[in-house]
Amino acid sequence: MSNRSRPEDAQDVIDPELLMLAYRSGIFPMAESRDDPEVMWIEPRERAIIPLDGLHISRSLAKALKADRYQVTCNAAFAEVVDACAAPRRPSQIDDGTDSWISERIAASYRLLNRMGHAHSIECWRKGATGRELVGGLYGVGFGRVFCGESMFSRASDASKLALCWLVAAMRAAHMELLDCQFMTPHLATMGAVSMPQADYLKRLEHALRPTTESSFASLPDGFHSLGAASSPGKLIAQSLTQTS
Template sequence: MTDRLSAQLLLTGYAQGIFPMAESREATQLHWFDPAQRGIMPLENFHISRSLAKEIRRADFTISTNRAFRAVVEGCADRDETWINGPLFALYDDLHAAGYAHSVEVWQGADLVGGLFGITLGGAFFGESMFSARKSGSKIAIAFTVDRLRQAGFSLFDTQYITPHLASLGGIEIARVEYRARLAKALLQNADFTAPEIPTPQLLVQRTTQTS
């Protein structure tokens, strides 16, 4: 439990396999979590349904990265209950400014209708949260994020926990000891979240179908 956490200490915690959350948006203290079963999205086994592939091919949206980081975090926290409190907002801002925190945005015209954000260390991407303001907005964001992680040289997509939403896309749970072994390997890798170009929706579906 802590109410004073620096960006560097947060990164140190991630490198050790733990992550902080608040009990509510009004809470001032943060708690470290180290679940016995850890959620991950296997990059080599990402599942895209026919209906989602059809929706992506429709291409009635645009994708960007790091264009509206704070807005994505705010979208993720805009729900009845959230673990993102004031101190975490500030920490995520600091990590984004330092190049460790990134976002993927889904737009319809000028409207932000979906997105996700996470933190990177080596070849590990620690997915923090996602939101959707249109049908499949968060699924579209995940699909483009998985493709980006593959192209950029990442090997671990940590989702912390598994929800039915994530499980439908191929997310699984692994034991803490296996997670930490995967994390140790990922931290030794070099990967750059900002390097890949954003693919066309058609190319994304093609690449996902070939590797899933």
């Protein structure tokens, strides 16, 4: 880990109460570039979600899950996942160039949310020459029964897809309801994402935020760690997800 100061030590972050209010209202921030100090508040006309009972898992992905190909963790390297998601990518990997919408200010704001318990990451690791290395993952914001996925990355075969499988399984274990993917992409479509008008998304969001007295409701990290109690968590996840997809 570098000793250089993090952006939140040197510049303003988005007020966390304002940021969480935005998510609870169906709005999220983006920037035009990595060094853009300004924030654009986005409310898309069409919204993408992945139904928790509708994740599409290919045979090869199910096989990779059952093999527990990577070590999977939750909130073990949040800052590193955000940095990896924000890193420039090859033009062939994305549709709009090589820069990132995750500005330094936005990244700093999510790191603060993570320390407050409102943002979470899932990481995939494999053994390297000098120890384990981070090869994939995702991060997003969690509140109530909702998880808003922000970004994912992969440096090894199926790493981001496996992280998504663990996310869905953890949400199901925690009795959460709504997995927001923001914008539809071809990659998300292959995983079972569906698109809907923003108005329909807001109705689902309101339902997922309704008051409850259910004792079974838990946080995403709680749901994730309950999966690790199994002797072969990947096999358990593959079986539970393929039965409903």
